[in-house]
Amino acid sequence: MSGWVVVAGLGPGKETLVTPEVTAAVDQATDIVGYIPYVARIAPREGLTLHASDNRVELDRARHALEMARDGKRVVIVSSGDPGVFAMASALFEAYEAHPEFAEIEIRILPGITAMLAAAAAAGAPLGHDFCAINLSDNLKPFELVEHRLRHAARGDFAMAFYNPRSKSRPHQFTRVLEVLREECEPERLILFARAVSTPEQRINTVTLAEATPEMADMRTVVLVGNSTTRRVGPWVYTPRGVAP
Amino acid sequence: MSGWVVVAGLGPGKETLVTPEVTAAVDQATDIVGYIPYVARIAPREGLTLHASDNRVELDRARHALEMARDGKRVVIVSSGDPGVFAMASALFEAYEAHPEFAEIEIRILPGITAMLAAAAAAGAPLGHDFCAINLSDNLKPFELVEHRLRHAARGDFAMAFYNPRSKSRPHQFTRVLEVLREECEPERLILFARAVSTPEQRINTVTLAEATPEMADMRTVVLVGNSTTRRVGPWVYTPRGVAP
Numbered sequence: 274m275s276g277w278v279v280v281a282g283l284g285p286g287k288e289t290l291v292t293p294e295v296t297a298a299v300d301q302a303t304d305i306v307g308y309i310p311y312v313a314r315i316a317p318r319e320g321l322t323l324h325a326s327d328n329r330v331e332l333d334r335a336r337h338a339l340e341m342a343r344d345g346k347r348v349v350i351v352s353s354g355d356p357g358v359f360a361m362a363s364a365l366f367e368a369y370e371a372h373p374e375f376a377e378i379e380i381r382i383l384p385g386i387t388a389m390l391a392a393a394a395a396a397g398a399p400l401g402h403d404f405c406a407i408n409l410s411d412n413l414k415p416f417e418l419v420e421h422r423l424r425h426a427a428r429g430d431f432a433m434a435f436y437n438p439r440s441k442s443r444p445h446q447f448t449r450v451l452e453v454l455r456e457e458c459e460p461e462r463l464i465l466f467a468r469a470v471s472t473p474e475q476r477i478n479t480v481t482l483a484e485a486t487p488e489m490a491d492m493r494t495v496v497l498v499g500n501s502t503t504r505r506v507g508p509w510v511y512t513p514r515g516v517a518p
Numbered sequence: 519m520s521g522w523v524v525v526a527g528l529g530p531g532k533e534t535l536v537t538p539e540v541t542a543a544v545d546q547a548t549d550i551v552g553y554i555p556y557v558a559r560i561a562p563r564e565g566l567t568l569h570a571s572d573n574r575v576e577l578d579r580a581r582h583a584l585e586m587a588r589d590g591k592r593v594v595i596v597s598s599g600d601p602g603v604f605a606m607a608s609a610l611f612e613a614y615e616a617h618p619e620f621a622e623i624e625i626r627i628l629p630g631i632t633a634m635l636a637a638a639a640a641a642g643a644p645l646g647h648d649f650c651a652i653n654l655s656d657n658l659k660p661f662e663l664v665e666h667r668l669r670h671a672a673r674g675d676f677a678m679a680f681y682n683p684r685s686k687s688r689p690h691q692f693t694r695v696l697e698v699l700r701e702e703c704e705p706e707r708l709i710l711f712a713r714a715v716s717t718p719e720q721r722i723n724t725v726t727l728a729e730a731t732p733e734m735a736d737m738r739t740v741v742l743v744g745n746s747t748t749r750r751v752g753p754w755v756y757t758p759r760g761v762a763p
Contacts, residue, residue, distance in 0.1 A: 289539035292631065357638045363646030366756035376752055382639040384631050386537065393602045394627040401608030403667055405650045405676060413760025422648055422674040429670030431650060507621055511611035515658025
């Protein structure tokens with residue numbers, strides 16, 4: 274039997290946000306590979322081996338998955354959210370490119386509900402017009418590039434979603450992000466801190482840019498910033514579809 | 519029994535990309551509201567009324583859904599893709615804001631797989647780094663704003679996804695988009711025309727910016743543009759996770 278690798282998005286946490294396509298792939302798998310908390314979401318069963326690994330070993334994990342597929346295994350690499358949004362799909366292709374011996378392996382990428390869209394849905398429709406997604410982590414890019422993109426996103430009046438906004442090892446960077454936003458946007462701009470979206474611990478805190486503090490974000494938070502027209506209506510936050518011509 | 523309105527994302531077309539959460543809402547509905555081809559995806563059954571309407575009547579449709587909910591109906595407004603990405607969620611909140619008599623109605627927005635993420639997954643991982651989503655339609659905004667955002671997205675070296683790239687009534691505008699991209703980006707920049715994603719008619723055409731022509735896009739196409747590091751490996755297109763610090 275020939276092996277394959279699937280990179281599957283498990284969505285933000287709630288089981289009813291996992292697509293049937295992903296569930297079917299997991300049901301057919303012989304091996305599950307991924308970061309510990311994502312592998313923990315897969316129910317153990319006879320004939321299925323779970324390979325949980327730590328964060329920041331994405332390339333090793335991807336190579337391991339390709340090796341197992343070459344040996345005939347049916348491997349699912351599990352990502353949270355969507356695998357193509359700051360997750361495992363790019364790491365898989367980096368490993369695939371670096372190792373030509375894997376060229377013939379069957380690969381499929383299965384999309385999932387990414388955190389910013391689950392957060393937007395829970396809050397209303399803050400990303401209802403043109404928007405950007407930016408990974409604030411500087412593990413793999415210089416922070417200057419983050420700041421450069423942030424300014425262009427603000428000057429283009431895009432709504433924004435920030436992934437990985439803040440970690441214990443670099444708490445000052447999100448402080449800097451708020452400073453840049455305050456230079457570029459008006460103080461009334463709405464900013465949403467959406468934590469643990471779609472789980473029982475979900476909490477969405479909507480404030481103005483003037484009220485925002487770095488402590489409102491942690492690594493389980495996705496941060497959404499409205500554009501200049503984003504507003505509140507009752508308990509909701511939304512961005513209208515149009516602007517006056 | 520008290521009514522409610524759900525705005526549900528049906529995903530890009532394939533039934534196995536509809537989340538169980540959305541399927542459950544449709545199963546509980548008394549009324550389905552939406553654009554004709556999306557309502558056509560819902561199986562008729564006893565006790566379920568289908569209200570299909572034409573395009574460009576989003577506000578009427580939203581108000582109709584709120585009126586039915588006020589009268590005790592359980593209404594699902596169906597969107598393709600994700601309802602918060604250039605779809606019905608913002609229109610619902612516009613109607614909700616305009617009509618205070620609907621303030622007490624229960625509303626839920628259920629996320630879905632949006633076209634750009636399904637297209638990205640089918641192609642590899644072209645949106646694997648920071649990216650923007652831009653609606654190229656000028657129905658509700660001046661085309662100058664599209665061009666302004668396009669230049670900022672290019673100068674920020676974002677990957678990009680374009681929704682509604684081209685219609686029969688304004689074919690010249692996508693021509694202009696390609697001109698702007700050629701002013702801002704190198705000729706080797708990769709651009710993907712993904713048509714009818716996830717359906718049996720899916721077709722993904724990857725070319726360089728120099729090779730791209732306006733005729734490669736129509737209204738069933740989502741267009742993805744890589745950033746400066748996006749590359750091909752075998753049959754795949756992906757954007758690496760990092761840039762050299």
